[in-house]
Amino acid sequence: MKNDLALKIQACVDNELNASEAREVACLVESDAEARALHDELIAIRDLTVANEPEYKLPESGEFYWSKIKRDINSSSARPVRESSKAPFWSAIWTRMVATCGVAVGIALLISVNRQGIVGPQVHEIESALDEMSTITFHSDSANMTVVWVQNADFN
Amino acid sequence: MCKEIVLLSGSLNWLRGLLLLWVMATGLGGIAQRVEAAEGKADWKFEVQLIWGTNDEKPSGKELKEVEVKITEGLKGIFKWKNYFEVTRKKMDVAGGATQRLKMSDKCDVEVQSLGGSNVEIRLIGEGKCVNKVKQTISAGRLITIAGGDKNDTAWFVILKPL
Incomplete structure (x- = not known):
């Protein structure tokens, strides 16, 4: 038997065909022995399945189960809103501002305090009293020394 | 899981507070040091x-x-x-x-x-x-x-x- 015909017979058993198609399949089943055998077999299987399907019982009735859910929904919507902090709204903003300013001030002070160690002591002013003299100044971090080299000064 | 998250956020708040205190203490120490340096050792x-x-x-x-x-x-x-x-x-x-x-x-x-x-x-x-x-x-x-x-x-x- 062709597969298409078998599917049509199956659809007829499942009441999935319209009236004209159902009449066609009925005629085919009456005229064709193979079609009739398939039709009868499918009906037998359908009846057996429906008659022997196990029944699953809920621990509680359906109405009771859904009423419980409905009650939970209603009770959660009626729950009071959690109390907000007693502190005023601006306290959180103030705390953050203080924290940010504190960090910025601390960093700025650390940098300014440490600059002296990095840059070294400042030579404010050098003055050569004699015209023929000039000076060169440099800092040596490796020797931890500030050097003022005086040109053309000769005494010992 | 929620309890762990609550505990962790509480701990972080403490850590933030401690960090802020440390930074401000260091900054104040730096101010004191600068003042001392400015006024300085006279001798x-x-x-x-x-x-x-x-x-x-x-x-x-x-x-x-x-x-x-x-x-x-x-x-x-x-x-x-x-x-x-x-x-x-x-x-x-x-x-x-x-x-x-x-x-x-x-x-x-x-x-x-x-x-x-x-x-x-x-x-x-x-x-x-x-x-x-x-x-x-x-x-x-x-x-x-x-x-x-x-x-x-x-x-x-x-x-x-x-x-």
Whole structure:
């Protein structure tokens, strides 16, 4: 038997065909022995399945189960809103501002305090009293020394 | 899971607070340090050395001493001379606002005037004349060196070491 015909017979058993198609399949089943055998077999299987399907019982009735859910929904919507902090709204903003300013001030002070160690002591002013003299100044971090080299000064 | 998250956020708040306290304490400490430095030690003690630098060996007949290794290495790292000898070493106390003068050699005097706080003026006097003035901020441990060339390709160094 062709597969298409078998599917049509199956659809007829499942009441999935319209009236004209159902009449066609009925005629085919009456005229064709193979079609009739398939039709009868499918009906037998359908009846057996429906008659022997196990029944699953809920621990509680359906109405009771859904009423419980409905009650939970209603009770959660009626729950009071959690109390907000007693502190005023601006306290959180103030705390953050203080924290940010504190960090910025601390960093700025650390940098300014440490600059002296990095840059070294400042030579404010050098003055050569004699015209023929000039000076060169440099800092040596490796020797931890500030050097003022005086040109053309000769005494010992 | 929710309890762990709540505990963790609480701990983070504590950590933030501690971090903020540490930063502010450090900052305040820095302020105190700056104020102290600005007002500063009015009185300073110095060790002043007159050192001679040369590429030759130590000359006989002259009372020259070895320079401490740290200063020698420091000078070698900056200058070209291989050998350094101490001619004179003296100590000097300079009170706040006062001036002290030391004779380092027949030709060399060193005068230090406290300008208040950590600032001093160092005057190098050669043969009675003020050769050079240096205004300097002092910090403990940092050497101040005034140097110049001498005859026969040698050099002299006046080193002030704040004590």
